[in-house]
Amino acid sequence: MPEYMVLLYAPETEDEQDRWADMSEWLAVTESLRKAGLLVANGPLHPVASATTVRVRGGETELTDGPFAVTKEFLAGYYVLNCADLDEALHHAARMPTARRGSVEVRPVMSAREVPAPGPDAGGRKRAGTGNG
């Protein structure tokens, strides 16, 4: 069965208390997914202020303090679910409390088969325009 990463986005304005207000609901959803054998992994993330974005440009590593994009929402947690197809994953995503206040992103996780096989230049993957010929 394909795996899905379910990413939970909460409104930035939400404070710590709001964040945990639905604790019993979180526990119930999580437990039901675990019992159904769908849950691969899940966990909450630290608030957005603790985020660091890493970029590599021309071999140089650049660090940015903050999330990857400027939006009104921050990535608040994730689930990894094992579902038959997208419909099943969307169904469970809609059960997340965040779906009501923020957004829940469902992103298919690439299976090993879908990851391109390493080529002759397996060490550093070539990019158009950056290769040295």
Add this chain to the structure above:
Amino acid sequence: MADLAATTVVRVFRDERAAVLATLIRYVGDFQVAEDAVQEAFEAALTTWRRDGIPDNPGAWITVTARRRAIDLLRRARSISDRAERLAALLRLDQQEHAPMGEASAIADDRLRLIFTCCHPALDMPARVALTLRTLGGLTTGEIARAFLVAEPTMGKRIVRAKRKIADAHIPYRVPAGEELPGRVRGVLRVVYLIFNEGYSASEGDRLVRAELCDEAIRLGRLLCELMPGDTDAWGLLALMLLHDARRAARVDGHGRYVSLRDQDRAWWDRDRIREGLGALERAVRSAPPGRYQLEAAITALHIQASDADATDWAQIAELYGELGRLNPSPVVGLNHATAVGFAYGAETGLEFLGPLLDDPALDRYQPLHATHAELLRRAGDLTGATRAYARAIALSANGVERAELERRLETLTADRSGDGG
């Protein structure tokens, strides 16, 4: 005869491609591979049929050829899940028979699967529309691009992206079941309705391609009725499209000008479309309370069935618009309701119904509102008010044909006014 081969390819492409593709997708498990295989089969058909003559059953020839191309492509496509099992199933099928795949009912199921997949709500609406036209209709990417006034590469990317999402996200290839089904059917009908509207409503762009959009939408509507004969909304939508489309030729005059319903030459209406549309409407209202498509179709039927514009049953039309407004409120429905009331009970009553819309600041720049207001004021005898409302409507009009019509009406009005004095 070379030309006969080409015309047969075109006909089979239009009539049978979707069914062949739908079944092949189920076997292959991948949109793109199945589509490439079917495309290559049609390319091979042109060469082979020109050389060897046209086979007795061209559709079956395409099916078998596409299947063998799919087997070749699958052997190379390592990213497809269950590739070995799928290859084995295709090879088994190929050894068993050379006839088309499966039973008629299985083919029908496959086409439904394809429709529901192309109209999946995880794809955005423009992608759904494009993918439906591309995979279920007989339109090329270039034709779809021209119909929607976007560049061909843009439309191509939109379609490729949609197909990738179907594959990557595992959008299921199935007809939704249970409580999920009604909502998904509504979604599919909406896509077909949007395709039809795009072809019918806009008067700019390539008119020929737009007519093809209407034809495609009607073909899809017929297919949905054939596949889901118990769905009254599907029949309602088909009726609505047929009854509108019946008047297509009469809506524009020889100079490309818009002709209002009232002034249309009824000899230009398509009698076959009307007959089929009325039959569909009868089925649509037989067993369930009418939904929005049925109401819209019934309104159009009343217009069409009147022997001439003056004999139209405006009171009943007003009632149907009222019902439609309760079910599906929108400014357009509100305007049409007021207009119908104006014809049924007098322009002053129509103006009363228009009042709330005129008070809505969100509709201040809504051109049709001012055009309707002008028309009602003119009929109520308020020529000064009508002149002002026409001017406002003309200033807001972005469509050349429409603006010309409004200017013509304003001129008539001015002529009437100067005529009053003499």
